[in-house]
Amino acid sequence: MRRRLASTxxxxxxxxxxxxxxxxxxxxxxxxxxxxxxxxxxxxxQLRVAEKLIAAHREYPFEFALMMGDxxxxxxxxxxxxxxxxxxxxxxxxxxxxxxAALGNHDDPNERFYKPFNMxxxxxxxxxxxxxxxRFFALDSxxxxxxxxxxxxxxxxxxxxxxxxxxxxxxxxxxxxxxGPEVEIREKLEPLFLKYGVDVVFTGHEHFYERIKPQKGIxxxxxxxxxxxxxxxxxxxxxxxxxxxxxxxxxxxxxxxxQLFFQTISDEGKTVDSGVVTxxxxxxxxxx
Amino acid sequence: MNLSRYPVAxxxxxxxxxxxxxxxxxxxxxxxxxxxxxxxxxxxxxxELHKRLEKESPPLKETKDPAKIKASQEALAEKIRAARKDAxxxxxxxxxxxxxxxxxxxxxxxxxxxxxxxxxxxxxxxxPKAVPLKVNAEYPEGQPLPTVPANLxxxxxxxxxxxxxxxxxxxxxxxxxxxxxxxxxIPKAIR
Numbered sequence: 001m002r003r004r005l006a007s008t009x010x011x012x013x014x015x016x017x018x019x020x021x022x023x024x025x026x027x028x029x030x031x032x033x034x035x036x037x038x039x040x041x042x043x044x045x046q047l048r049v050a051e052k053l054i055a056a057h058r059e060y061p062f063e064f065a066l067m068m069g070d071x072x073x074x075x076x077x078x079x080x081x082x083x084x085x086x087x088x089x090x091x092x093x094x095x096x097x098x099x100x101a102a103l104g105n106h107d108d109p110n111e112r113f114y115k116p117f118n119m120x121x122x123x124x125x126x127x128x129x130x131x132x133x134x135r136f137f138a139l140d141s142x143x144x145x146x147x148x149x150x151x152x153x154x155x156x157x158x159x160x161x162x163x164x165x166x167x168x169x170x171x172x173x174x175x176x177x178x179x180g181p182e183v184e185i186r187e188k189l190e191p192l193f194l195k196y197g198v199d200v201v202f203t204g205h206e207h208f209y210e211r212i213k214p215q216k217g218i219x220x221x222x223x224x225x226x227x228x229x230x231x232x233x234x235x236x237x238x239x240x241x242x243x244x245x246x247x248x249x250x251x252x253x254x255x256x257x258x259q260l261f262f263q264t265i266s267d268e269g270k271t272v273d274s275g276v277v278t279x280x281x282x283x284x285x286x287x288x
Numbered sequence: 289m290n291l292s293r294y295p296v297a298x299x300x301x302x303x304x305x306x307x308x309x310x311x312x313x314x315x316x317x318x319x320x321x322x323x324x325x326x327x328x329x330x331x332x333x334x335x336e337l338h339k340r341l342e343k344e345s346p347p348l349k350e351t352k353d354p355a356k357i358k359a360s361q362e363a364l365a366e367k368i369r370a371a372r373k374d375a376x377x378x379x380x381x382x383x384x385x386x387x388x389x390x391x392x393x394x395x396x397x398x399x400x401x402x403x404x405x406x407x408x409x410x411x412x413x414x415x416p417k418a419v420p421l422k423v424n425a426e427y428p429e430g431q432p433l434p435t436v437p438a439n440l441x442x443x444x445x446x447x448x449x450x451x452x453x454x455x456x457x458x459x460x461x462x463x464x465x466x467x468x469x470x471x472x473x474i475p476k477a478i479r
Binding site for chain 2: 073074075076077078080081105106107108109110111113114115116120121141142143144145146147170179180182183184185187188
């Protein structure tokens with residue numbers, strides 16, 4: 001009986017380790033990061049996803065993580081920062097992983113002054129990856145005003161990076177039955193993304209994972225289920241490349257030269273999506 | 289530039305054109321442009337106060353300690369409330385300015401894009417009456433800050449960095465971001 005129990009336990013441990021295996025290529029000098037979205041509940045689901053993220057970091061030591069907004073649900077007092085961010089991700093913070101946040105509709109814009117969110121006191125900002133030719137643009141999709149548009153119109157063409165990656169809260173494309181796509185924001189942002197060679201866009205807001213089929217050459221991801229889940233909310237759609245609304249998720253990304261590899265992992269440690277996005281040559285796209 | 293998408297720009301340009309045509313001695317301006325100038329003057333006056341009181345409050349700067357963010361917010365809010373203890377709805381959005389704003393917003397909430405605009409406003413909006421429509425009231429902690437549709441923002445005059453518009457139910461709110469205060473509001477702005 002004891003032997004059987006031990007072997008069952010061993011099987012479960014091995015299965016769990018196997019299930020969580022990171023399948024990214026782990027090439028030398030690649031840019032490695034993680035993505036979480038709609039994470040700030042402080043609840044059990046956030047903790048479960050955080051545990052898997054921490055386990056993944058041991059195998060795949062990503063240097064930074066992007067947060068898709070709704071970083072703090074409910075209150076935003078000092079204890080909320082502890083409960084909904086500092087405690088769940090403490091091992092990552094201790095290991096030097098930097099978090100870069102975008103603002104969601106549940107976030108007080110004053111979160112931008114919280115140093116561990118690395119927003120430099122700005123609602124929208126950009127930063128360069130620690131290596132490689134990759135620049136990220138964090139936008140505030142809650143408030144796409146003239147100033148932000150002017151900033152983006154200036155910053156995108158000014159960047160000489162091969163990869164221009166935008167991230168923000170509201171999805172421009174979505175098959176979600178609760179929220180759906182943000183068409184008004186799409187009308188403003190998408191022309192700039194196309195004009196200035198943005199290849200990949202990460203968003204949240206919808207409480208599920210969805211990869212959208214490339215739209216005008218841009219690949220869109222929704223990663224909004226790192227603590228909240230809206231089961232069965234992905235509706236029938238011709239734009240979905242892959243959807244997962246049955247569990248909580250986070251993403252791991254690796255960029256090597258002209259390829260962006262992604263792996264989406266559930267709170268049960270299962271890979272629910274993976275693949276590679278190849279960078280468009282923006283010059284070729286412009287000339288066509 | 290499609291000027292019909294930017295009514296505020298049209299109003300300001302037309303005021304310059306009219307003033308130019310009539311010469312300096314008879315400066316006549318479009319009444320709407322005058323209202324916008326009046327709005328700007330009221331906002332500027334508020335911001336003067338905001339900046340002065342900000343200097344007297346704990347600074348809001350990047351910090352690892354969220355308690356400092358909250359302390360800065362609360363201290364500024366308290367000072368603004370005290371300085372504007374007699375402030376009333378309509379001090380900034382005067383009835384005339386409010387009427388102009390309603391008119392500026394009208395095409396977006398009644399035109400072809402109305403359905404999408406209203407969907408965005410209602411998306412994850414705070415429950416009814418969760419946000420007190422009251423000058424100097426704190427925007428309640430924990431309540432979502434409804435996304436302002438980009439097409440509505442495009443219709444409205446630009447604000448200084450520390451102020452923002454928000455739509456709560458059918459009201460347009462002017463919110464002090466640093467102090468998390470409702471500075472003024474227009475009831476029934478979205479009809």
